Amino acid sequence: MTFSANYIPQSDPPLPPWETLPTMYDLPSDNPEEPGLPDDFHFLQPLLLYLTFQPINWNPELVYSAADLNLYYTIEHPLWYKRPDWFGVVGVQKLYKGEDLRLSYVTWQEPAKPFVIVELLSPGTEDEDLATKQNTTDKPPSKWEVYEQILRVPYYVVFSRYTNELQAFQLVGGHYEPMNLTDGRILMPEIDLSLGLWQGSFRDIERLWLRWFTLAGELILEPTEETAVATERAIIAEQEAAQAKRKAEQLAERLRQLGVNPDEI
Numbered sequence: 381m382t383f384s385a386n387y388i389p390q391s392d393p394p395l396p397p398w399e400t401l402p403t404m405y406d407l408p409s410d411n412p413e414e415p416g417l418p419d420d421f422h423f424l425q426p427l428l429l430y431l432t433f434q435p436i437n438w439n440p441e442l443v444y445s446a447a448d449l450n451l452y453y454t455i456e457h458p459l460w461y462k463r464p465d466w467f468g469v470v471g472v473q474k475l476y477k478g479e480d481l482r483l484s485y486v487t488w489q490e491p492a493k494p495f496v497i498v499e500l501l502s503p504g505t506e507d508e509d510l511a512t513k514q515n516t517t518d519k520p521p522s523k524w525e526v527y528e529q530i531l532r533v534p535y536y537v538v539f540s541r542y543t544n545e546l547q548a549f550q551l552v553g554g555h556y557e558p559m560n561l562t563d564g565r566i567l568m569p570e571i572d573l574s575l576g577l578w579q580g581s582f583r584d585i586e587r588l589w590l591r592w593f594t595l596a597g598e599l600i601l602e603p604t605e606e607t608a609v610a611t612e613r614a615i616i617a618e619q620e621a622a623q624a625k626r627k628a629e630q631l632a633e634r635l636r637q638l639g640v641n642p643d644e645i
Contacts, residue, residue: 421541422448425500425590426466428582431602432592433468435571444472450484451494453526460520467494467533470571493531496568496575498590499523501540509538528556535568537575539590546577546590565593573600 426447433445445468450461461484469485471492476482487493499509508522520526527533528551536549536556548566549556559566565576574593582589582602592600599605632642 422465422500424583424585425539425541426498428589428591428602429466429468429498432600433573434592434600435470435573436594437572438470442471442473444469444474446482446485449482452484452486452488453530455488457520462523462526464494464497464523465500467497469494487531494527494533495571496535496537497527497533498537498539498575501538501542524556529554534570535566537566537590541588544577544588548575563597565597567595569595 430445430447433443434440435443445466447466448463449467450463451467452458452461454460467485469490469492472490485494499505501509508524510524521530524536527536528549532551532554534551536551538547538549539545546561546566548559548561550559551557561576562574563576565574567574572595574595574597575590576593576597578589578591578593578599580586580589594600635642635645
């Protein structure tokens with residue numbers, strides 16, 4: 381019997397596919413044109429930022445944030461865009477012109493540019509996010525260059541889930557300067573918020589997450605946490621009421637034993 385040149389020897393019996401085929405670590409999880417997307421972390425982490433971005437000194441109806449949304453940044457090249465992992469804006473309605481959900485964020489048609497942008501580092505996005513390589517003149521600028529020089533975003537935050545490193549940059553004199561963390565958090569007094577790392581469970585996944593705090597360091601709760609806290613407070617209040625009732629009943633019984641009618645006191 382002869383075999384073709386493409387014959388692949390088989391074990392007896394053949395090994396199962398989970399032992400022989402590529403794993404999720406071997407196969408790309410993103411579009412080669414836009415490295416870093418999508419994966420579970422790029423969905424959950426921006427969601428937590430979205431749910432906890434609640435500037436205390438702003439009307440909630442004038443606070444907007446988005447994840448993985450095209451951000452068009454220059455009228456000179458209207459088709460050029462970046463797609464931040466998450467960005468937040470203040471002074472902008474949640475709906476475009478108060479009427480429609482946004483298909484993208486077109487800066488020359490909006491009343492305000494992003495106030496803060498967060499990028500989640502991936503092995504394939506570091507050059508773009510941190511401008512570690514110089515772009516050629518015939519290509520669009522890097523995210524760093526767009527955020528710093530064109531949009532002039534006041535705060536730019538970069539977080540790596542691989543190293544748990546948090547980097548923050550503030551626009552000072554037209555250039556980004558590294559920020560020092562205060563108690564592990566990035567303070568943004570203009571919106572009465574701070575951004576920092578938190579070890580906890582979000583959507584039943586325990587890990588280190590990036591999330592919003594008050595300036596004083598108190599967690600900004602997301603809806604499920606608010607429900608849990610409200611439930612816990614209700615239970616505590618019920619327990620305290622029951623305990624107070626038991627004490628009142630015990631006192632009344634003691635008074636009766638002493639020959640005193642508590643109803644006449």
